[in-house]
Amino acid sequence: MDELKLIALDEEDLKIISAHVQDAVFKPVGIEYLPRLATFALVLNRFVWEKAGETKKTGRAKGYERRRTVLSFRRVLSVRSIGFARGDEETVLSLLALRFTPTGEGPEGTIELTLAGDATIALQVECIEVQLADTGGAWETAFRPRHPQD
Numbered sequence: 003m004d005e006l007k008l009i010a011l012d013e014e015d016l017k018i019i020s021a022h023v024q025d026a027v028f029k030p031v032g033i034e035y036l037p038r039l040a041t042f043a044l045v046l047n048r049f050v051w052e053k054a055g056e057t058k059k060t061g062r063a064k065g066y067e068r069r070r071t072v073l074s075f076r077r078v079l080s081v082r083s084i085g086f087a088r089g090d091e092e093t094v095l096s097l098l099a100l101r102f103t104p105t106g107e108g109p110e111g112t113i114e115l116t117l118a119g120d121a122t123i124a125l126q127v128e129c130i131e132v133q134l135a136d137t138g139g140a141w142e143t144a145f146r147p148r149h150p151q152d
Contacts, residue, residue, distance in 0.1 A: 005136035020100035025147035070139035085121025
């Protein structure tokens with residue numbers, strides 16, 4: 003099985019996870035914040051960038067792939083979001099990047115989830131503790147996400 007499982011404990015690790023979740027899509031109903039457990043999680047449909055350039059044995063390019071993925075953040079103190087309605091069950095959000103901004107010199111800071119359409123989710127965290135785990139669901143898609151510089 004080629005399911006991806008990654009953990010980030012520092013800013014460099016977070017950049018690797020960010021690359022793997024670029025262009026993941028999700029609905030607001032897939033967002034869960036559990037303040038008593040200091041945990042924030044998203045259920046995503048991740049575009050599998052690491053396989054985007056593969057070809058079939060025939061030499062033809064194969065279709066692209068998306069996978070069901072859970073992205074969880076631990077040691078979360080608070081969550082803010084702007085640019086979308088949390089109760090909207092039909093909106094599809096696209097995750098573009100994860101960025102960390104430290105507060106002072108310690109490990110605490112803000113993890114910002116940058117979304118398409120000028121939307122953002124900001125997590126105030128004690129430190130970086132992020133886990134990405136593919137959960138098994140995978141399907142082929144004919145569409146590769148495109149960006150203006152592509």
